[in-house]
Amino acid sequence: MINQHIIEGLNANAGEWGHNPLPNYCENIDGLNPICFCGGEHCLEQFISGTGLTRQYNQLAQTKITGPEFFTQLEQSNPLAEKVYHLFIDQLARSLAVIINILDPNAIVFGGGLSNVLRIYEDVRKVIPQYTITADIEINLYPAKYGDSSGIRGATWLAK
Numbered sequence: 671m672i673n674q675h676i677i678e679g680l681n682a683n684a685g686e687w688g689h690n691p692l693p694n695y696c697e698n699i700d701g702l703n704p705i706c707f708c709g710g711e712h713c714l715e716q717f718i719s720g721t722g723l724t725r726q727y728n729q730l731a732q733t734k735i736t737g738p739e740f741f742t743q744l745e746q747s748n749p750l751a752e753k754v755y756h757l758f759i760d761q762l763a764r765s766l767a768v769i770i771n772i773l774d775p776n777a778i779v780f781g782g783g784l785s786n787v788l789r790i791y792e793d794v795r796k797v798i799p800q801y802t803i804t805a806d807i808e809i810n811l812y813p814a815k816y817g818d819s820s821g822i823r824g825a826t827w828l829a830k
């Protein structure tokens with residue numbers, strides 16, 4: 671959005687950031703399927719989403735835990751959960767740095783279930799400058815004002 675107007679783009683594809691490949695791809699998780707439902711390979715949303723986070727953990731741990739169970743493991747200082755969480759933060763930082771390097775937005779608003787995990791904001795804010803062209807930058811990250819279901823709300827609006 672610019673000046674409170676939604677920017678759709680020439681082809682109405684603006685905002686489909688989640689289906690770009692993860693920048694500086696260096697993940698090496700044996701057996702992790704690289705193909706997204708869109709047909710792309712290593713799409714962002716396969717990594718920097720609740721599903722992506724647990725998918726990576728479950729592949730490494732050979733488990734099938736849910737997002738809330740993952741965060742319980744993290745709170746209990748499970749070393750693998752901490753490793754995957756820090757990998758996730760680095761993936762998110764790399765991904766946001768691309769947006770900051772191109773648009774340098776006043777604010778970045780998070781949606782989805784992980785937007786409720788407040789520690790992510792501070793943790794990723796510390797890592798982003800490793801990937802931006804300027805290290806000394808202001809970064810404003812916020813949860814969506816009306817909650818974590820803004821994507822569903824927007825889809826409903828489009829269907830009307």
Ligand SMILES: [Zn+2]
Nearest residue numbers: 689706708713
């Ligand atoms: Zn995709």
